[in-house]
Amino acid sequence: MTIMDRRKFLYTAATGLAGAATLTAFPGLATAALPTDKRLIVVLLRGGMDGLAAVPPLGDKDYAAARGKLALTDGLPLDGFFALHPALAPLHALYKKKELTVFHGIASPYRERSHFDGQNLLENGTDRPNGADSGWLNRTLASFPDERADRVKGLAIGQNVPLILYGKQPVASWAPSRSKMPDSALLDQLERIYDNDALFHNALAQGLAIHEIADEALSGEQKQRMKNINRGNAAGVLAAAASKLLQDKNGARIATVDVGGWDSHARQGTSGGSLANNLKGFAQGVEAFTKNLAPIWDKTAVLVVTEFGRTVHENGTGGTDHGTASAAFLMGGAVNGGQIYADWKGLDKNSLYQNRDLMPTTDMRALFKSVLRDHLGIPLSTIENVIFPGSRSAGTLSKLIRKS
Amino acid sequence: MISNSAYIAMHRFGLGPNESDAARIGASPQNWLLAQMQNFNPAPAAFQDLPTTAYIAENALGKLKQLRDAKKKKGADPEESQKAVKAMLKTLVTDLTGEITTRLNYAATTETPFIERLVHFWSNHFTVSTTRKEVIGLVGAYEREAIRPHIFGKFSGLVFAVLRHPAMLLYLDNVRSIGPHSPAGKRGKKGLNENLARELLELHTLGVDGGYSQQDVQEMAKMLTGWTVNIMKGLQGKDVGAFHFVKLMHEPGSKTLLGKTYPESGENEVRQAVLDICAHPSTARFLARKMAQHFISDNPPDSAVKKLESAYKRSGGDLTALTKALIALPDAWKLPASKVKTPHELVIATMRGFGGDVKLKPALIAATLKHLGHVPFSAPSPAGWPERAEHWISPEAMIRRIDWCRLVAAKMQRGTDIETLMALLLGEAASPETRFAITRAPSKNDALTLLLASPEFQRR
Numbered sequence: 001m002t003i004m005d006r007r008k009f010l011y012t013a014a015t016g017l018a019g020a021a022t023l024t025a026f027p028g029l030a031t032a033a034l035p036t037d038k039r040l041i042v043v044l045l046r047g048g049m050d051g052l053a054a055v056p057p058l059g060d061k062d063y064a065a066a067r068g069k070l071a072l073t074d075g076l077p078l079d080g081f082f083a084l085h086p087a088l089a090p091l092h093a094l095y096k097k098k099e100l101t102v103f104h105g106i107a108s109p110y111r112e113r114s115h116f117d118g119q120n121l122l123e124n125g126t127d128r129p130n131g132a133d134s135g136w137l138n139r140t141l142a143s144f145p146d147e148r149a150d151r152v153k154g155l156a157i158g159q160n161v162p163l164i165l166y167g168k169q170p171v172a173s174w175a176p177s178r179s180k181m182p183d184s185a186l187l188d189q190l191e192r193i194y195d196n197d198a199l200f201h202n203a204l205a206q207g208l209a210i211h212e213i214a215d216e217a218l219s220g221e222q223k224q225r226m227k228n229i230n231r232g233n234a235a236g237v238l239a240a241a242a243s244k245l246l247q248d249k250n251g252a253r254i255a256t257v258d259v260g261g262w263d264s265h266a267r268q269g270t271s272g273g274s275l276a277n278n279l280k281g282f283a284q285g286v287e288a289f290t291k292n293l294a295p296i297w298d299k300t301a302v303l304v305v306t307e308f309g310r311t312v313h314e315n316g317t318g319g320t321d322h323g324t325a326s327a328a329f330l331m332g333g334a335v336n337g338g339q340i341y342a343d344w345k346g347l348d349k350n351s352l353y354q355n356r357d358l359m360p361t362t363d364m365r366a367l368f369k370s371v372l373r374d375h376l377g378i379p380l381s382t383i384e385n386v387i388f389p390g391s392r393s394a395g396t397l398s399k400l401i402r403k404s
Numbered sequence: 405m406i407s408n409s410a411y412i413a414m415h416r417f418g419l420g421p422n423e424s425d426a427a428r429i430g431a432s433p434q435n436w437l438l439a440q441m442q443n444f445n446p447a448p449a450a451f452q453d454l455p456t457t458a459y460i461a462e463n464a465l466g467k468l469k470q471l472r473d474a475k476k477k478k479g480a481d482p483e484e485s486q487k488a489v490k491a492m493l494k495t496l497v498t499d500l501t502g503e504i505t506t507r508l509n510y511a512a513t514t515e516t517p518f519i520e521r522l523v524h525f526w527s528n529h530f531t532v533s534t535t536r537k538e539v540i541g542l543v544g545a546y547e548r549e550a551i552r553p554h555i556f557g558k559f560s561g562l563v564f565a566v567l568r569h570p571a572m573l574l575y576l577d578n579v580r581s582i583g584p585h586s587p588a589g590k591r592g593k594k595g596l597n598e599n600l601a602r603e604l605l606e607l608h609t610l611g612v613d614g615g616y617s618q619q620d621v622q623e624m625a626k627m628l629t630g631w632t633v634n635i636m637k638g639l640q641g642k643d644v645g646a647f648h649f650v651k652l653m654h655e656p657g658s659k660t661l662l663g664k665t666y667p668e669s670g671e672n673e674v675r676q677a678v679l680d681i682c683a684h685p686s687t688a689r690f691l692a693r694k695m696a697q698h699f700i701s702d703n704p705p706d707s708a709v710k711k712l713e714s715a716y717k718r719s720g721g722d723l724t725a726l727t728k729a730l731i732a733l734p735d736a737w738k739l740p741a742s743k744v745k746t747p748h749e750l751v752i753a754t755m756r757g758f759g760g761d762v763k764l765k766p767a768l769i770a771a772t773l774k775h776l777g778h779v780p781f782s783a784p785s786p787a788g789w790p791e792r793a794e795h796w797i798s799p800e801a802m803i804r805r806i807d808w809c810r811l812v813a814a815k816m817q818r819g820t821d822i823e824t825l826m827a828l829l830l831g832e833a834a835s836p837e838t839r840f841a842i843t844r845a846p847s848k849n850d851a852l853t854l855l856l857a858s859p860e861f862q863r864r
Contacts (some may be wrong), residue, residue, distance in 0.1 A: 113611050113621075116787050117612055129612070166794060173799050181803070182810065185850065186854075189845060193842045193857070194859065196837065197859040199793060203799050207798075321597070
């Protein structure tokens with residue numbers, strides 16, 4: 001079939017279904033049902049979130065002394081021992097509804113202190129910074145059975161695809177756009193000149209496909225708001241639009257969200273200050289997601305993780321340096337929440353990792369593996385052989401996901 | 405019609421062709437690059453009106469400090485003080501916009517584009533980002549004063565200039581790092597901050613696998629104590645905002661870095677350590693790979709990296725020797741172009757292609773850079789902007805790139821002869837598909853869009 005023939009063919013096939021003529025110049029839009037209706041969203045808090053600030057162990061006898069001026073005196077109570085930072089009220093509400101589980105003392109296998117290596121390892125799913133050049137979420141997509149290779153099942157919310165979602169499986173990235181898509185004549189020619197450039201060709205195909213879905217999914221009012229995305233309220237609108245993409249019956253099943261700015265080396269503050277502001281912004285995003293994902297919330301699990309924690313003690317400049325274990329969250333209607341997973345070793349000097357960091361006691365891969373197995377229904381053998389190779393010793397956790 | 409080697413020289417080593425490049429390049433593109441090095445001007449006239457570090461220190465940082473101090477004084481009107489602080493910050497942002505526009509326009513018109521690419525490369529290597537508000541006023545002066553004059557000297561000289569610049573000291577938190585056993589440390593509760601020491605070893609010199617330990621990071625941090633900027637309480641002086649070594653903050657005693665013990669020598673310890681770190685084989689390997697990755701491909705051949713590595717070692721870390729070795733690499737002169745131009749490079753190349761003018765207002769160009777996720781001086785982390793193609797070509801990014809091409813095409817179609825422009829921008833490197841699509845496009849607008857969106861123009 002020549003390019004023009006194929007185009008005519010796709011035109012005919014598409015106009016009756018979605019009226020999406022322009023986008024069918026490229027593969028990417030599927031019409032058959034996807035193999036799972038579960039949704040998994042992974043939120044990456046980049047920069048090393050201070051778990052002891054987000055989830056302060058107020059009941060630990062050494063907490064106040066160890067943290068010094070950074071110690072919180074008050075928080076939203078969880079189990080009498082741990083609390084949530086006051087800025088995390090929307091998460092507290094989820095906890096009370098048993099839709100949030102909190103993990104503490106959790107860490108990837110990484111034990112050094114480079115952000116970039118720490119993030120690489122967290123995202124590639126191995127125990128080495130350069131252990132794989134694809135991300136574990138991409139390998140998860142590849143493990144869905146009976147899948148068309150060109151289907152858009154993964155979505156990076158934001159302009160770029162992070163390593164965790166990057167790999168052989170096609171994925172989309174989406175962020176609000178203010179311009180109209182190119183017309184079909186130009187798309188034809190673009191397809192021609194990208195014919196020998198797989199990276200460009202696939203990126204454009206996926207980009208067009210996802211915009212088509214977003215365009216159909218969003219209301220006029222939301223589109224109007226997206227045009228003003230730079231004028232504030234970005235978290236809410238982004239969440240609203242992204243939620244629509246996740247709700248589409250042919251849309252993404254796995255999505256990622258990047259939230260930067262957690263590298264609190266100086267003046268991080270306590271209940272107020274720069275870290276508190278970050279937590280508040282994050283909590284607003286969570287609130288927007290829960291609201292906008294309401295129709296599929298029961299099928300949704302949201303994982304919130306960071307590459308490493310921070311030092312227990314305040315550094316010389318009112319902040320904290322790169323540490324090891326931190327806290328993580330698992331939330332959603334599909335989550336068996338209201339729990340705290342922490343094998344807590346305490347904060348006295350002898351219980352710390354290298355005398356400075358919160359001791360890692362839970363391997364983050366155990367959390368990831370369990371969510372993939374119990375939420376997405378992926379066989380453990382696939383998980384341990386392909387998605388998280390060499391992770392058998394990390395084990396799994398039980399009862400994280402509600403029995404549906 | 406430009407030859408393939410001229411295409412490579414102008415796109416890969418330069419910032420995209422313009423008529424002036426094409427006229428000058430002659431038979432030996434390598435000589436065109438070497439001549440630019442010979443005529444290197446560390447202080448181009450285009451930048452002469454931009455504020456210096458000393459000026460910003462005195463008139464921005466100093467005043468900002470005064471305003472913030474005044475806010476805390478008894479009887480101060482908090483609202484008025486807050487307004488004054490905000491106005492000051494606004495001025496700094498305006499200055500930054502001017503700086504970025506000047507830099508962009510210079511890159512779009514300079515007759516030494518290879519020099520400019522090297523400045524951008526090293527500036528990114530030693531990233532200072534406006535994601536930290538404190539450095540908004542300083543980033544431009546930092547590049548002009550700490551990076552640009554040092555790109556052809558010893559690498560250690562570049563490192564040293566960077567470490568002494570207030571922008572880097574502020575960005576990576578060294579200004580308030582205090583030796584625990586120093587007089588200041590004993591008096592107060594403040595102490596060590598490892599941030600600058602860690603990034604110096606990991607990102608600037610040895611590389612993450614360079615063979616240093618956490619202990620080394622801490623020892624380096626101790627050496628760097630006292631390296632600060634004169635904005636701290638009790639340090640008001642004439643040179644407010646500028647580099648300042650404060651002995652009272654410096655950790656006393658000898659320090660051991662990478663197995664070598666450095667006796668206590670105050671400010672001089674860092675100089676000694678930097679010389680040793682820069683002479684370390686890990687640094688040679690790390691820089692060689694990074695340069696090959698930037699100029700050849702995301703996965704450069706090991707043999708090319710080895711050649712750069714040995715040029716660095718042989719010359720004792722001389723950046724002129726390293727740069728010349730890069731030009732001499734056969735691998736650097738091969739097609740196809742595999743590197744993807746970053747959005748910033750793409751915008752510059754587009755502007756150059758039209759003689760520095762794309763008939764778009766600076767504000768719209770700035771908005772485009774933001775839309776494409778690549779505003780100068782705002783890298784997401786101290787690691788700087790990523791090199792790899794996949795980072796810059798995602799589905800959304802691809803659509804936005806094409807948007808940029810359409811925008812420019814709409815503005816520039818009149819008076820542009822497509823065949824002539826294609827010969828200048830792509831020359832022999834244009835693939836038959838690209839040539840065919842452009843010449844057969846149904847409108848001039850589409851033809852120009854396709855030329856700018858072609859892989860041969862988007863890559864280098």
